[in-house]
Amino acid sequence: MPDYQTSPRTHTAVVGLQWGDEGKGKIVDLLTSRNDVIVRYNGGANAGHTVVVGTERYAVHLIPSGILNADKMCVIGNGVVVDPEKLLEEIDSLRVRGIEVGDNLRVSDRAHVVMPYHKVHDAALETVLAARAEAGGRNLSIGTTRRGIGPAYADKIHRSTAVRMGDLLDEGRLLERLSVICSLRTAELAALGVDAPPLDPAALTAKYGAFGRRLASHIEDTTYLLHDCHRAGRSILFEGANACLLDIDHGTYPYVTSSNCSALGIPAGTGIPGALIGRVYGIMKAYSTRVGEGPFPTELHDETGHRIRERGHEYGTTTGRPRRCGWLDLVAVRYSAMICGVTSLACMLLDVLSGLPELRLCTKYRLPDGSTTDRFIPDAARLAGVEPIYETLPGWSEEIVDATERTRLPENARRYLDRIETITGVPIEIISVGPERTQTLVTT
Numbered sequence: 001m002p003d004y005q006t007s008p009r010t011h012t013a014v015v016g017l018q019w020g021d022e023g024k025g026k027i028v029d030l031l032t033s034r035n036d037v038i039v040r041y042n043g044g045a046n047a048g049h050t051v052v053v054g055t056e057r058y059a060v061h062l063i064p065s066g067i068l069n070a071d072k073m074c075v076i077g078n079g080v081v082v083d084p085e086k087l088l089e090e091i092d093s094l095r096v097r098g099i100e101v102g103d104n105l106r107v108s109d110r111a112h113v114v115m116p117y118h119k120v121h122d123a124a125l126e127t128v129l130a131a132r133a134e135a136g137g138r139n140l141s142i143g144t145t146r147r148g149i150g151p152a153y154a155d156k157i158h159r160s161t162a163v164r165m166g167d168l169l170d171e172g173r174l175l176e177r178l179s180v181i182c183s184l185r186t187a188e189l190a191a192l193g194v195d196a197p198p199l200d201p202a203a204l205t206a207k208y209g210a211f212g213r214r215l216a217s218h219i220e221d222t223t224y225l226l227h228d229c230h231r232a233g234r235s236i237l238f239e240g241a242n243a244c245l246l247d248i249d250h251g252t253y254p255y256v257t258s259s260n261c262s263a264l265g266i267p268a269g270t271g272i273p274g275a276l277i278g279r280v281y282g283i284m285k286a287y288s289t290r291v292g293e294g295p296f297p298t299e300l301h302d303e304t305g306h307r308i309r310e311r312g313h314e315y316g317t318t319t320g321r322p323r324r325c326g327w328l329d330l331v332a333v334r335y336s337a338m339i340c341g342v343t344s345l346a347c348m349l350l351d352v353l354s355g356l357p358e359l360r361l362c363t364k365y366r367l368p369d370g371s372t373t374d375r376f377i378p379d380a381a382r383l384a385g386v387e388p389i390y391e392t393l394p395g396w397s398e399e400i401v402d403a404t405e406r407t408r409l410p411e412n413a414r415r416y417l418d419r420i421e422t423i424t425g426v427p428i429e430i431i432s433v434g435p436e437r438t439q440t441l442v443t444t
């Protein structure tokens with residue numbers, strides 16, 4: 001056995017510090033060249049990473065974006081919920097574009113499967129909850145991506161109604177499980193108002209067994225695989241999906257996703273102890289966005305919010321929904337950096353702010369009783385009652401998309417970045433000024 005007590009903290013993590021869509025894919029792509037193995041540890045096809053290489057734009061949902069580099073191993077860890085149909089679509093669409101997907105993609109046999117009834121359940125529950133609003137009640141829907149994420153994780157916790165990737169490789173076992181699951185789920189879906197024929201265990205077994213056969217060469221025990229890589233001295237990059245404020249335990253509950261998407265999810269979602277991770281990159285936009293429901297203290301409903309949405313192309317990669325936009329909330333970012341143990345920040349989409357006469361940074365919240373706090377409130381109902389307290393900084397008019405060094409940025413842009421560092425206490429080591437790989441200022 002290796003001496004884990006003295007193992008160096010060699011591995012790296014990339015996590016989003018806001019409500020998702022911070023541009024993690026671009027940073028993972030950048031850091032991929034410095035690492036050997038790229039690992040997803042949470043979430044499912046609710047995430048969407050876009051990477052632009054030259055004139056080509058790649059959107060991946062389940063496969064780590066490191067797949068664009070053929071010599072890297074990409075791993076989907078046990079903490080991910082995998083929709084095999086979507087995974088196969090993604091593999092096929094990458095192969096059509098000449099990207100190799102073979103031995104370089106490994107999927108945990110213990111990752112849970114998103115089944116079709118999970119997606120139907122997700123959408124039906126959201127519809128029922130949203131319909132309350134039409135009847136004069138409060139809309140209690142979460143605004144999910146309807147990708148079946150919550151119901152799949154719920155089954156993981158239920159245990160008796162779960163299906164894991166390894167189960168797809170044994171049709172006898174799969175049929176046995178699905179026979180029970182289908183009768184229970186048919187009744188539950190009917191109770192949610194779904195008008196559909198009963199779920200058919202034999203048909204589902206045939207379809208998902210076939211997916212299993214196609215994916216068989218990728219499915220294995222990834223925990224031992226990752227420890228073997230660690231012992232062999234290979235460096236691992238953990239790629240967070242979704243983001244810290246959507247973490248099931250530490251986010252703005254209940255308006256969160258169903259996994260631990262902060263860096264705290266890495267050990268449980270991969271089997272690699274947190275003590276082996278030495279660097280954590282926290283990815284943040286130069287402003288804030290959110291999709292779906294939930295509190296957002298710095299949200300802008302005015303022309304500035306509209307301008308940020310259009311300049312930043314703030315429409316969802318996964319669902320196409322327009323994102324809610326607002327000023328940078330540093331109370332939230334500082335909290336996420338604390339939870340994730342962030343060692344350096346990447347500030348994305350700084351170019352989107354060019355041309356705004358002044359910029360605001362939220363540094364504190366005013367509570368309903370008039371007192372102030374610089375602590376985040378990871379509870380939706382209480383967070384909805386705060387008022388942001390801003391520091392106002394002058395903006396810059398110059399376009400910065402061609403900037404090559406931080407020191408050459410307009411003075412007010414540098415001042416904005418300096419304030420972020422001072423308030424969060426974390427150095428900004430990467431600044432992104434455009435979607436291209438080349439539009440990235442790296443200071444380490």
Ligand code: IMP
Binds near residue numbers: 021145241243
């Ligand atoms: P779910 O993950 O589909 O259950 O959605 C729960 C909430 O998380 C919704 O508000 C989604 O919009 C949000 N969400 C989930 N994944 C992402 C992401 O990758 N980016 C941004 N929001 C996300």
